[in-house]
Amino acid sequence: MNYFFVILLVCHVSLSFGSATNVTPEHGEPIVIENTKQSNEVPSTTDVDQKKPPTILIATLFRNKAHIMPLFFTYLNRIEYPKDRITLWIRSDHNEDETMEVLNQWLYKWSNAYHHVDIEYDNTTKLRDSEISQTHWSNERYLDVIRMKEEALNYGRKIWADYVFFFDADVLLTRPTTLLELIHLDVPIVAPMLLSDGLYSNFWGGMTPEYYYQRTTEYKTIYNYDQRGQFDVPMVHSAVLINLNDKRSDTLTFNKTKLGARFLLSDHDLALIPTDDIIIFALSANYSQMPLKISNEFLYGFVTVPLDAEDYIEKDYQQLLNLKIMILNDETNSLIDVEPEFERFSKYPEADMMSFDRIFMINLLRRPERRVKMERSFKEIGLDVEHVVAADGQILTQEYLEEIGVKYLPGYADPFQNRPMTKGEIGCFLSHYRVWEQQVARELNEVLVLEDDIRFEPYFKQRALHLMDEARQIGGWDLIYFGRKRLVKKNENWVEGSDHLVHASYSYWTLGYALSLEGAKKLLAAKPLENLLPVDEFLPIMFNQHQNETWKRAFPIRNLNAWSASPLLLFPTHYTGDEGYLSDTEQSDIIDIAGENGVEKKGNKENNNGSAMMKSSGDGDNHANAATANNTSIDTSFLINKVNDHATIQHQSSDQHSEL
Known part of the structure; x- marks a missing residue:
């Protein structure tokens, strides 16, 4: 008690x-x-029943x-x-x-x-x-x-x-x-x-x-x-x-x-x-x-969990940190700032990079509220993070994309909606691509890449440090998912010698991942801007776990060694349908692959029944037909819950127990 x-x-x-x-x-x-x-309350003269x-x-x-x-x-x-x-x-x-x-x-x-x-x-x-x-x-x-x-x-x-x-x-x-x-x-x-x-x-x-x-x-x-x-x-x-x-x-x-x-x-x-x-x-x-x-x-x-006799009081400090991170993600009551009189009693861990050469956080300038929340999480956990300004799909122009050499993968269509990429998906890919370029240019051996709409699992820092120690002892990894959406039903094989790492199967989401310098070089060497598709389709292609053989042929060297934390260390702050859900990738305009302007359609691969067809006209009909043919060849029975799969959150905790 x-x-x-x-x-x-x-x-x-x-x-x-x-x-x-x-x-x-x-x-x-x-x-x-x-x-x-003294109480100054006076009964209302107009309401004798007021209490x-x-x-x-x-x-x-x-x-x-x-x-x-x-x-x-x-x-x-x-x-x-x-x-x-x-x-x-x-x-x-x-x-x-x-x-x-x-x-x-x-x-x-x-x-x-x-x-x-x-x-x-x-x-x-x-x-x-x-x-x-x-x-x-x-x-x-x-x-x-x-x-x-x-x-x-x-x-x-x-x-x-x-x-x-x-x-x-x-x-x-x-x-x-x-x-x-x-x-x-x-x-x-x-x-x-x-x-x-x-x-x-x-x-x-x-x-x-x-x-x-x-x-x-x-x-x-x-x-x-x-x-x-x-x-x-x-x-x-x-x-x-x-x-x-x-x-x-x-x-x-x-x-x-x-x-x-x-x-x-x-x-x-x-x-x-x-x-x-x-x-x-x-x-x-x-x-x-x-x-x-x-x-x-x-x-x-x-509430914190009662400590056992053999526990140190420091475990209570960590539980408080876990609760504060949970409160930050509560839509209705997310304030964790204490009264000014108590600020001198607040203690924060020293910030570090958890043995990485750099931790990057990708954030859109027009989403400052996400940056503020993430920076508060970093302060509580003790993370030294470098902010990366995300490429904003809303303001990307076709002229700019052509200038940097962007060409869309012929025949690409979203597996669920049968549509081209959204402008948000283009911005998302370019944001991650910039991080890969930075890692290679600065010769950073290992980095952690985070997006700004993530929720840290309890004991994140301790678990991440242990995970990376284990990965380094085994060696040979290029990318390790910290958070993802697994899409296949088949069991994933454990990485030999590990209790916390599996070989990643076809997965979505780039919430957070560790990337080696060799891995970044492999991603850039594939020249993905010349065959652009969403980043969470590109990565599974690069570790040869994608289901679309046609798309895979555009990237002949697919030797990225990708693992995943198991259980995961990160989850999204919101899922499709949740109050406060907002996706700058899915809920954005679809690109006009025929070169026309003013496309109004929106895309949402997580919440669509897959019946939407690509917008096309003129020369774009060829792309649409190819995409339809490619999608038809995909056996979608391998997908977990197909479209609207909400990841199951597994809390690492003991069963409820009495306080004796």
Whole structure:
């Protein structure tokens, strides 16, 4: 279990709240933070039924959480709920980091905005006598957490709070309206479903007779948003809203002794129950006939996976990085900038090139928002990246293309839409071609090429370094896909001596790939501008895995040695049909191969049923006929899901487990 934060919302006209915040430092002398904030809300004279929002108590425990607290408090401050209806209950002890410095900074700037803050902390010792490390959960530590959570629950009852929100310190509640939406559900106990960098979340799908986590198919259905709504589950934790106005809440407890007494459990039955706060609470809710609900109606936020006793605290730092990268790709709540007061606590890794000679990122000048997001990702991960201005297909002229020697591959037509290239596809190819030229001209032995619409998988840097170490030990590679769309059904052979590399089959996408100097020379030597086709068709031709024999004959030397990471390290930020999906290659004008101007058709190979025909007139009819003939000769049964294949995202994580 992690230390948690409890927010208590309290509102009763007969209850008089204190006007000061008591802070008990380690030497025991109380520090009083005066809070003179008074509510100025006046009932509407035109609406006698107008009510104040319910009061909420938010309770959280902090221990060695300085790395996540700046973002935790930033999201707490952004919660869209009247702060004068919120009481905060905070406890912290046994810290070895800057937890108290961050906490004091928040108290100084923000505590007066809330109705009341009740805080106690003790930093006299770093470890309990029974603990072997700061990540070790001894029985003494469990009992301390149980005692503090029980104290928070009773505090909420004492001040007549309407709700108590148990809020772990390792939760990032990114959706500002979460509390309002949970209260609106009007259920006794509910938790907003949280995502992690794996399959872990803040609920269980099942519980064994021994009261531990049980794997269920329903769990993944909920976690993957296959169904949305509110679901009855045997366990919720980490972020839990309890309606204290429900009479049944009077028997809720975190204490095993109280559980036995309230529900008349025998000594034998009580002894079988683990000394674990979340299990005891779940059982008390079950015995009180209060259903535990998990809501996945929205993406509410994220949570880190609890550390095992043998884990170092640095693993928590990496989990936070993974979550920040995930948040950056959330369309609705992508802000990860902390409050200015916390910036001095933010730490970033030193930027490097991950053992490459250069990392390039291709970006269109008219897509600055993508560049900003990518640069923030690079800062968080610690990547030193060189920006490459992409060739913009929208402004390419036929005169310029002829000047640089561009000639289109005779007979080319998109395998799915039976159309010529789009202007965006031409710009995309030229952008990658420029990188290959730069690599050869600057004699860069190994480079990593990235596009600007990618999402890094968790532990990207560590996995990439390991992958490249393995590739160099084996040797002989020219290109390694970090992200791609695999198109064939057949199994891919493992690279001999590797557990993470396969020989690449026919694939689309150039999201990210490592390229050797020898590989770049091979690509340029093929003179692709003289037989231009999309880059994700050209590359499979060069490693001799394309299905179109006619196109392959235009490039007689096809000896590129192409591998792929398995599992992949990169994925697109969006797929066809997703909210926010935008493709500058697919969603652009088709070239006029007959030399006419003003072509209006758009292309989208991922979302078209393949029935569209090429636009042609005059001499272009020959191209159209050739293309039709070539496409007819392709057996498209080899394609995976043919057109609209959404890559399956495989999270590298252990199964959901109990926090024991």
